[in-house]
Amino acid sequence: MLQIPLWKRVLIWGVVLIGLSYALPNAFYSRVETHNDAAALVEAGAAETGEIAADLGQWPAFLPSSLVNLGLDLRGGAHLLAEVQVADVYADRMDAFWPEVRDALRDARDTVGTIRRQDSPPDQLRVRISNPEEITRAVAIVRGLAQPIVSFTGVGQDDIEVSFEGADLIIELSEAEKQATDDRTLQQSLEIIRRRVDEAGTREPTIQRQGEDRVLIQVPGIASASELKELIGQTARLTFNPVVSRTSDPDAPPGPRNIVLPSIDEPNTYYVLEQTPVVSGDQLTDAQPSFDQNGRPAVNFRFNPTGARLFGDYTAENIGSPFAIVLDNEVISAPVIQSHIPGGSGIITGNFSVEESTQLAVLLRAGALPAEMIFLEERTIGPELGQDSIEAGALACLVALGAVLVFMMLSYGLFGVFANIALLLNIALIFGVLSLIGATLTLPGIAGIVLTIGMAVDANVLVFERIREELKTARGPARAIELGYEKALSAIVDANTTTFIVAAILFTLGAGPVRGFAVTLGIGIVTSVFTAIFVTRLLIVLWFERRRPKQIEV
């Protein structure tokens, strides 16, 4: 046991060195951060100005430069948990499906008679035919429109389900299609939130899907959760709808397939609009803040070819009629169409401030959220509070470390010193691993490290106590050390495995603080077992080989 082969020694020191080199950048946090920001700029294609070069020079390129991410509780920022109203999308799907159904049934007008869309819950399409006896024929026609689903879970299923009730056809999305739609909605929401947050230019935002219909958004450095909500909470769904009439009564009956929407800047003015838009913001390719001919802030936009054609055709046919620009169910403005607009570009004017027009352009460029979001949880942590916590945590860690070091040395003498070296390496290794895997250090995570400091000595204590016992039977120090390690091993393994199980469960089930704690605890267990079993032993062996003591005191 006291002979450690050379390759093992090399391996142990190698792991320690790699760990240390990954931990090192954290000791120069702000310098490395400046370097990394500059490197990111260069990667994004920025020209290498003197300033950037100077920033790059803050940290040598050959050294690892990943840092431990500081959690929101340490750095300050905003945290939001949003639920995406995935069911909103079903209504749009049904609306979009209506023309197809109409055309298919119109072709069979001789048998099924005339057709009319009925009011229905938003996730259903209800169509009444005038020849009720031919309902099964109508059902067959609509079923013919169904598409097979292309997804792993929905293989062999169609996207719609068609049933009937008297003379009414009822068309709904199938369960499998709903699931696939939900999934797409969420992916799309994530993408759009990411784009909006990126436009705001913050560092290292976390945007994650959580469960079936939730999104977790954490943005360090932002002043408040409400600010973040303003940015990402707006659906930014832009549509252009034909205007039926203007009214001052919000409860005016709009008529079938029409809606009443308020005007954004004229109080007590409501517009009755056709529910189905002519064109929507999905067809936009670009939006930029600009000014109209009167010098007021406005937003310029450009459609893709499909949008341009729809927009062109409609404006050509409806010269002289008002046309509403609707953003998130409010009418921004309703100009009268002056002439045919063929090019696919236009301008939105309204009572904007420069700021508003800039934000609207950002939102339109990033795209509309496919569905509304409800915020279930929001947290703002001020940067000062975070700074206080770091300072308090760091001080506590140092004091804890100092106390443990002294305590170990008093208790075990030279062997205590070996254990202390291993403990210091252990802490460095924890930081190294945290940086390497890009984990986030939180306040409970610091507590986890402090706890590891306490527990890391446990493995050494187990071994040393065992060596003490073996020394009593007096078979020479070498044998005692050997037996000490041998016999303590099963206790070390069992004790740490159980704790590791707890850490793993915490990590899988936990959220937020629980998870941060589990990460450092889990890493701490692995590194402490490594340092206690391998590093301390290697140190003892090295010392033993040099000194060859006749007797030892532990």
Added chain:
Amino acid sequence: MRLKLVPSETNWDFFKYVRLTLGASAVAMVASLVLWLSVGLNFGIDFLGGTTIRTESAQVVDVAAYRAAVEPLGLGDISITEVFDPTFGPERNVAMLRIQAQEGQESVPPETILAIEEALRTVDPEMTFPSVESVGPKVSGELILTAMLAVGASMVAILFYIWLRFEWQFSIGAIAALVHDVVLTIGIFSLLQIRFDLATIAALLTIIGYSINDTVVIFDRLRENLIKYKKKPLRDVMNLSVNETLSRTVMTSGTTLLALLALLALGGDVIRGFVFAIFWGIIVGTYSSVFVAKNIVLLLGVNREPKDPEKGNQFAGIDA
């Protein structure tokens, strides 16, 4: 010259007061349960939903003035507590406001929070709000559920692992000790009305991890000694095992407590509840691994029939 917390050779009888210790544990557990059911836990917004606002002011916190300022907003039950911390200077006066979850709202609208902040600024125009947190009722319900699930799953996993590595009696003993620790920790939280939130659950799970660590070390030695001293009565082997590992138990708990003490005193008020839970749990956990876990094993008895040497590995002797 060595610091020795425990004499190098001890021969204490840990079962001398077995009735007393088990009785004390039982009484403490019942007391904790009674406290839990009667007084209840001081749940944070993680579990109840609602909003907390941390205020910081150069002026001394006047809870009555704060209350008078926010009362007109009609937000229902508002609790205001002043936060004391030895690390605060005299110009740092911190309070926590907790506003209950509002009827029919998933989260608090920004206007409400602004209104509260405006109202509080009438007390001190210079007041700052270093943190504002809101949790909707939907999420809070789920958080309770996952937290309970985490505690339960950990226990089951540990039960299973120990059963595999030792014998079922040890599993029962270890779990009894864990339940003991968790219940006693919940008890002290009810008694002192320390805020119970997600971080506390993390602490509870740490306690479980630590306590089991401690228990396993003693069990490990017990297993070894059971093979070594085949004829010795179980009780004596147990006493021997605890005595042999006592120095280690005290050393490890000592260093861990030392580290936590530093965090408790200097770590700031934000994590104090969390650290306190772990601190307490380590005391209780150390006690329970010496006085609860193995006492249960003694009561259950261990199958000490000589094992077939061919199959004499750690998986032998599982008589379930």
